[in-house]
Amino acid sequence: MDPDKFPWLDLRRYTFSMAAEQAGIVFLSGQTAAAYYHDEAKVLCKGDLIEQTNLIYEKLAVVLEAAGLGFQHVVQTVDYVDAVALPQYRQTAEVRRKYFGDSPVASTGICVERLLRPDALIEISAVAMREEKRRIDPSPQQDSGLTFAPGVEAGGIVWVSGVIGREERDGRAHYPQNSGDQAALAYAAIGPVLQAAGARASDVVKNLDYISPLAVLGYGDAAQARRGFYDGSSPACDCVVVNRLLRPEGHLEVETVAVKGSSRQDVRLPQWRFREDEPGSLADSPAAAIKGRLLCLSGQEAINHATGASVGGFDVAAQAEQAYSNISRVLAEAGYSMADVVNTVEWVAPNGLMGYRGVQEVRRKHFGEDFPAATGVVAHRMFRPELLIHVSAMAVV
Structure with missing residues (x-):
């Protein structure tokens, strides 16, 4: 689903689509501020983080329009941020407000080692759905001032924003310095979001852990917390080690997708072998989970x-x-x-x-x-x- 006109790049050169749609769900490829500059005869990402973010949203708007959609249809975004741009990252909230207004969206922001283009400071991917969406918030009376919702539901699919486990102590956020404890707190926060959407842990089809380098050695404890939350119904899983989380005290950020109703089909290949004692092992997870329209692979x-x-x-x-x-x-x-x-x-x-x-x-x-x-x-x-x-x-x- 590529736009007829995309003035920044020659789309024929790439092995991906700007967007792909099936059954009313549209996935938009990650966009950077990359553009071809004729006077320099090369593709560059110019400007500071705010300028690059603005250009990315211009691109996303063009791709959405080509699909007959707008930002009111976007249910999830993921921001991949270069570490050098972190001091400016909070300011990108104004760009999001400009395009989303009051339209709720689930979102995750993580700090990557770098982007494929060395001059890119941020890359943003998105998912849109043609069905009407609604905000999912277990504590709607609290005005956090954030530009994303704890979760968004459309067409029976629940997109939950990334969660870093924390607890309140003396009115301040406290992040336990144990990966298992942080993971348990993250799942304790995810549970009420699912419940507010009318879903439960067994409805989750995809679990993605963004892991800080400082949590790699202790990731087994986090995996144990994950198994405890799903209690025998582990979904398809991913775990990736990033540069750091936006919260420097964070060990891992958990992002989930759930599908309400119907039954979940797990795909397992008996001939595949996994080492349960290996860090990052997904031995307890299916190779894929199918529920409703989604087939999510580990x-x-x-x-x-x-x-x-x-x-x-x-x-x-x-x-x-x-x-x-x-x-x-x-x-x-x-x-x-x-x-x-x-x-x-x-x-x-x-x-x-x-x-x-x-x-x-x-x-x-x-x-x-x-x-x-x-x-x-x-x-x-x-x-x-x-x-x-x-x-x-x-x-x-």
Whole structure:
């Protein structure tokens, strides 16, 4: 779903769509302030964080208009922010107010290692839905002044903003310096949002943990808190290590998506092996969770799950081939194909950037010319040091 006119870039050069729609759900690719400047004959991201954010929202507006939508249809945004831009980040709230007004949106903002374009300060992705949306807030009487809602529901799908676990002590926010305790508090905050939407933990189809580097060693405690919250109904899961969270005391930020009604189908491949004692292991999670219109896949890397061994050496394109082959295998097990994928997020390790352009050919092989929406950002590291890329995918069926 590409606009007829997109004055900033030649869209034919890229292996993703500006937006992809299926069954009334529109995923918009991550946008930076990248634009082609004829006088310099190159693509650049110019300006400070506020200027770049304004340009990104101009781009998103054009993509939404091409889909016959507006910002009143957007249910979720994710801000990927370069660490050097953090001092200005609060000021981007005014840009959001300009475009969203009083329209509620779920949102997550995290600090990445860097963006793929070295001159980019922020990248923003979005999801829009054609159905009418409503704000989900378990404490509506509290006016936080924030430019996002705790959650948004449209068409029976509940998009929950990222949550960092905290507690109030003497009227001030306190962040426990234990990953398990923080995770437990995060889930304690997510529960009431789901309840206010008429959903519960077993309705969650996707759980994404953004992990601070300081929490990597203690992530097993956080995973235990996650298992306790879902109590045997763990959804598809992703866990990625970012540069830091917007709150420096934060160990992890949890983002969830739930689907009300119907029953959830979990896709598991018995021949796949997982090491339960390995940090970042998703042994308790299904390879994919299907509920309603959404098919959410757990994150995939260059791991041969039949043996548990990593493959691809230090070739990021070869590693991407294994990750996308894993995704294709899961979809086939569920009775679907890569044509059903509407969105991917590629997390690249810093030492995988040099060969990252080669991943374009991997995407062409698996998607043909019918590309999904996509976002690519740089992670701080992978849980396994030899891994260079982590792919998160979502399909609408």
